[in-house]
Amino acid sequence: MRVVEARIEIPMGSRNKYEVDLETGxxxxxxxxxxxxxxxxxxxxxxxxxxxxxxxLDILVFTSAPTFPGCYVDCRIIGGMDMIDCGEPxxxxxxxxxxxxxxxxxxxxxxxPPHYLEEIQNFFRTxxxxxxxxxxxxxxxxxxxxxxxxxxxLARFQDExxx
Numbered sequence: 001m002r003v004v005e006a007r008i009e010i011p012m013g014s015r016n017k018y019e020v021d022l023e024t025g026x027x028x029x030x031x032x033x034x035x036x037x038x039x040x041x042x043x044x045x046x047x048x049x050x051x052x053x054x055x056x057l058d059i060l061v062f063t064s065a066p067t068f069p070g071c072y073v074d075c076r077i078i079g080g081m082d083m084i085d086c087g088e089p090x091x092x093x094x095x096x097x098x099x100x101x102x103x104x105x106x107x108x109x110x111x112x113p114p115h116y117l118e119e120i121q122n123f124f125r126t127x128x129x130x131x132x133x134x135x136x137x138x139x140x141x142x143x144x145x146x147x148x149x150x151x152x153x154l155a156r157f158q159d160e161x162x163x
Contacts, residue, residue, distance in 0.1 A: 001107060002077045002147050003098055006059045008044040011066035018069045020045075022056070027069045034130035040119040042067055046093070049153035050160060053088045057153040060120065062112065063097035074098040079109040080146040082138030083124055092124070093146050109140055 009018045009027070015038050017030045042063055045056035061075045075095035083090045096103035106112060117140060125137045 002143065002150075003074055004046055004059075004077060004095070004150065006042070006044045006061050006073045006075050006095065007047055008042045008061070008067050008071045008073060009069055010039050010043040011068060012041050012043075012063070013038050013066055015039075020070070033127055035127055037123055037127050040116070040123050041094075042073065042097075044073075046150065046153070048157050049150065050157040051091060051149075051153050053085070053090055056157075057093060057150060058091065059093040059095055061095050061097055062103060062106070062116065063100045064102045076103075076107070077143050077146050077150070078106060078111070079140055079142050080149065081120060081124070081140050084136040084138070085128075086133050086135070091149055092120070093150065094120070094140075108143060 007020065009020055010016065015033045017033060018027050019030045020027055042061040044059055044061070046059055047056065049057040051057045059075070061073055063073070067073060074097075076098050077093060077095045080091055080093045083092065094109065096106045109117060121137045124135055128135055
């Protein structure tokens, strides 16, 4: 079991795409989603990480109530999902709110209701369609692989910081 701190940019249920400016720390509204969809879970990133796309590592956090942009949440990693976003490799780490008793029993993707995972795939398959941008949703993977990706992203960030 691995607990990590997620910085939430977008609360579940929102159609607003907020982004944290990593240089200023300001939270800005990037856009309102073009499609009639909303974020199915809390969406943010793990600080001091760098994924292959050059951005901080994305994380979705399942919780029973939305938080707010800029909120930090301790969360337990349960797996992840591969995808391609506009031709670039991308990955979404999936986690549950460590402080929400409704998720105390969730340690793997199989512990979630299957429909939650279908919603995640559907959201990322369609949320950029009306922008004429292509996304491809890949397979889900387990917590062990998610933690390996996290460690690689932490190391990549440290390597870049040394340059």
